[in-house]
Amino acid sequence: GQSLEQPSEVTAVEGAIVQINCTYQTSGFYGLSWYQQHDGGAPTFLSYNALDGLEETGRFSSFLSRSDSYGYLLLQELQMKDSASYFCAVRDTTDKLIFGTGTRLQVFP
């Protein structure tokens, strides 16, 4: 079977740093993606890790450890507009994405 686990909800204040963890069990693995979805909107791509290590894109960074089947999304200098749901997704060997259940991030002033 295939499963991804991530926390259901995280809260933080503006300017803070938040880490959203994702552990996965899948039969095939090419890489780990992260998507952001605002209420009423569509998922939008944030990052992708195929190799172990940290990928940085502005205020957002993503990390992958293939040996531990683990990754995380790090959001720095949080802003109110970062309040959204964040999904990790495994890209398997057939190019499909298998999504986690999502983490709802609430940023408070």
Place this chain on the structure above:
Amino acid sequence: DAGVIQSPRHEVTEMGQEVTLRCKPISGHNSLFWYRQTMMRGLELLIYFNNNVPIDDSGMPEDRFSAKMPNASFSTLKIQPSEPRDSAVYFCASSQRGGREQYFGPGTRLTVT
């Protein structure tokens, strides 16, 4: 580029009626994906196409659901007959084959009463 286009954006129908959702992928993308999102089940892949050919339809819930991609610029997802439990947001996404990013359309919010 206009991005992935879906229609209709909202659909309200009665149980037993046929529903057809439409998707136009981004030009040049050769992979197309249909997803369903609900609070209970999250974001589920229903079916995906490569070069207009269905590759994996293991996520299609049952025979009431069917999807077609007659050409590179158009796909449909049909539900016949519809049931209240089909109420969800249906997303279409496209990507270049092997591309690391999927581009999602705005979704169709389906309500079956």
